[in-house]
């Protein structure tokens with residue numbers, strides 16, 4: 001078989017496209033060696049006190065037809081939440097045998113391309129409305145209608161619980177949504193850009209992204225951190241439990257990262273968010289002891305490979321403390337990441353070229369005639 005000279009063969013090193021630059025973006029940059037996440041010129045740590053709407057204004061800047069300030073985004077999202085709520089009731093029954101993330105996928109599929117509300121606004125507004133209704137439906141509770149006057153984080157918690165959330169819970173959820181809103185060309189964001197490049201439209205792009213997020217190697221994982229804490233059970237068991245796990249060659253949940261070789265900056269921001277939630281959590285104090293012991297043991301076992309706390313460890317603690325059931329954690333992740341997905345779709349559409357890489361054929365050639 002002849003190979004075109006301009007086609008670079010995939011090797012084991014590039015099979016996962018590691019190190020390959022597949023897009024240019026002004027949106028975010030992950031510096032794994034320095035432990036930095038930069039969002040449009042700001043270090044993540046400096047965005048920690050921002051509202052989710054403020055972060056969306058930053059991400060969407062120059063990408064939407066009219067510039068939208070934070071308060072305009074807040075109003076537009078509130079109105080859009082009310083609009084998408086009409087879709088919830090007729091579809092909830094069809095989610096009966098689905099997992100929460102599959103149910104979210106189904107509800108997002110009901111967003112119509114013909115809608116006259118900007119699709120990026122509708123998509124961001126829809127996730128908390130759908131995710132809260134799905135979580136309640138699984139407990140036999142009816143959905144709670146949105147309150148357009150509230151911010152996205154406050155209304156998400158109110159629609160989940162049926163009662164207004166405390167200011168500290170809203171602040172913690174805002175911090176979480178900001179922290180996970182964008183993270184370079186991760187698998188789901190890449191998926192969104194590939195679909196956008198075919199001009200399939202924003203809803204198809206973000207639904208595809210959700211399908212990529214669902215996998216346990218991406219966004220389907222924070223629940224196991226709570227399972228690990230639960231399995232350890234008590235303080236006297238922390239060291240022996242972790243040692244046994246590592247001796248069996250198993251992994252400690254919430255530690256290690258493909259890109260970060262130092263501490264994941266998102267873990268620190270979320271750890272900060274837990275400071276005001278200690279009274280609401282079953283786990284935070286205990287989890288800090290588990291984290292300290294795990295880092296000691298991982299450093300002893302892998303002295304040449306830095307394995308640090310990742311974003312999922314503190315994600316689990318924050319989301320549990322503000323009241324989300326563990327099986328809805330991936331949907332809450334999607335509520336935050338939808339800000340990044342929509343921005344990447346808008347950016348791709350503004351300067352589009354069909355994303356169409358090549359593969360290296362390793363199958364047989366037809367027999368010669």
Ligand code: COA
Pocket residue numbers: 221222223224225250251252253254255256257258259302305307310312313
């Ligand atoms: N616990 C114990 N050992 C770990 C580890 C962890 N959390 N993460 C990596 N390692 C070890 C591996 O066992 C491997 O050891 P070996 O070289 O002796 O085989 C080495 O570090 C490299 O592992 P690799 O899978 O190549 O690292 P990666 O950086 O590509 O993997 C993750 C990144 C996130 C997939 C990995 O760190 C992991 O599986 N973490 C645990 C799962 C997790 O936290 N998921 C998040 C949600 S809970």
